[in-house]
Amino acid sequence: MIDTTDLTVEQLADAWRNVHSTSPADEADPLVMDCARRLAADPGGEQAHVWVYGLVGMSGYLAWRPGRAAELAALDALRAAAKELGGRPCSHDDHPYEAEMDAMEDEVWLGDNGLLTGELAAGEGEPAPDAARVLCPGNVAGWARLVADVMAPLTVRRVPVGAPVYHQSCIQTLSGIVNDYPYCDPHEVLTDEAADLPSRPTRGVLAGYLVTMNATCWYAASERITDRSVLDAMIEGVRGALPLLRDDECAHDSGDHPDTGDADYLNQVGYFLRSPGGRAEIAEYYGWDDEDEEYAEGDAEEEALDAWVCPEFLRGLAEQTLSTLTEALESFETAQDDEPSEQTQSA
Ligand SMILES: [Zn+2]
Numbered sequence: 001m002i003d004t005t006d007l008t009v010e011q012l013a014d015a016w017r018n019v020h021s022t023s024p025a026d027e028a029d030p031l032v033m034d035c036a037r038r039l040a041a042d043p044g045g046e047q048a049h050v051w052v053y054g055l056v057g058m059s060g061y062l063a064w065r066p067g068r069a070a071e072l073a074a075l076d077a078l079r080a081a082a083k084e085l086g087g088r089p090c091s092h093d094d095h096p097y098e099a100e101m102d103a104m105e106d107e108v109w110l111g112d113n114g115l116l117t118g119e120l121a122a123g124e125g126e127p128a129p130d131a132a133r134v135l136c137p138g139n140v141a142g143w144a145r146l147v148a149d150v151m152a153p154l155t156v157r158r159v160p161v162g163a164p165v166y167h168q169s170c171i172q173t174l175s176g177i178v179n180d181y182p183y184c185d186p187h188e189v190l191t192d193e194a195a196d197l198p199s200r201p202t203r204g205v206l207a208g209y210l211v212t213m214n215a216t217c218w219y220a221a222s223e224r225i226t227d228r229s230v231l232d233a234m235i236e237g238v239r240g241a242l243p244l245l246r247d248d249e250c251a252h253d254s255g256d257h258p259d260t261g262d263a264d265y266l267n268q269v270g271y272f273l274r275s276p277g278g279r280a281e282i283a284e285y286y287g288w289d290d291e292d293e294e295y296a297e298g299d300a301e302e303e304a305l306d307a308w309v310c311p312e313f314l315r316g317l318a319e320q321t322l323s324t325l326t327e328a329l330e331s332f333e334t335a336q337d338d339e340p341s342e343q344t345q346s347a
């Protein structure tokens with residue numbers, strides 16, 4: 001186990017950079033706990049940006065299977081920092097973290113966000129953001145909110161609305177399919193979608209994947225799909241995703257799970273769930289008020305939006321998807337048995 005007491009910030013930063021979703025808990029948890037403790041001790045302080053940087057750097061680990069105590073400590077510290085720093089006035093119209101939201105692949109940030117030194121590399125053809133904007137409390141609070149929302153999706157307010165451009169184009173392509181006017185080959189699109197789940201997805205990415213599979217399964221199960229490999233790929237994908245759900249208990253009242261009747265809306269949510277900016281779109285749709293509160297957790301007045309990532313809800317949804325797909329597969333097989341001549345021809 002690493003002893004963090006006498007390490008310099010540079011040495012700590014090296015250790016943080018080596019923490020990934022595959023890191024063993026006995027190595028990663030002490031680093032997370034140490035960093036969270038330092039942030040929680042002074043969440044609005046001079047050094048807060050350093051500790052927020054540390055938790056951003058370890059977000060790949062935090063978003064997958066951190067130890068429970070480390071997870072709670074990190075969440076508490078990030079929320080405290082967002083609250084302390086987020087309300088301070090500044091002269092900036094926007095902050096560098098907003099531009100970075102589009103580049104968070106599978107919503108885990110792997111690059112240098114500048115929070116440690118104040119220096120952030122310029123995007124192509126853009127001037128580098130100045131240190132004052134990078135280290136501005138508004139920017140540090142923004143990063144704290146993003147990581148908290150990746151760890152506990154749909155519980156954090158004041159995340160800027162807007163899914164990454166790539167996700168918006170996925171929604172468009174799939175909306176052609178769920179609305180029955182595909183403009184790309186649905187066989188190809190659905191097969192690619194089915195294979196699109198990372199091996200250690202964040203809660204939002206996993207939920208989004210299962211929602212997308214459900215939104216598109218009616219189409220895959222219809223006679224519009226003429227190649228059974230599409231059904232095979234989707235069944236394999238959903239079966240592979242199920243064991244990745246956490247075994248947290250459902251904290252919702254009966255009837256509080258989302259309504260999944262509208263495939264077009266479900267398709268949008270499927271991709272909105274996969275990023276902080278996309279989830280902010282969902283929250284906006286449900287009418288979250290951005291101004292007064294930092295978090296929605298425990299707010300009985302509003303719909304429980306985090307039900308979209310509830311393991312029990314998602315397990316039920318996945319089972320529904322699987323039964324639709326396996327039924328279609330069976331009738332596919334029966335049809336082939338009934339028409340031996342066609343089978344011989346196609347073989
Ligand atoms: Zn600012």
Ligand SMILES: [Zn+2]
Pocket residue numbers: 250251252257307310311312313
């Ligand atoms: Zn639930």
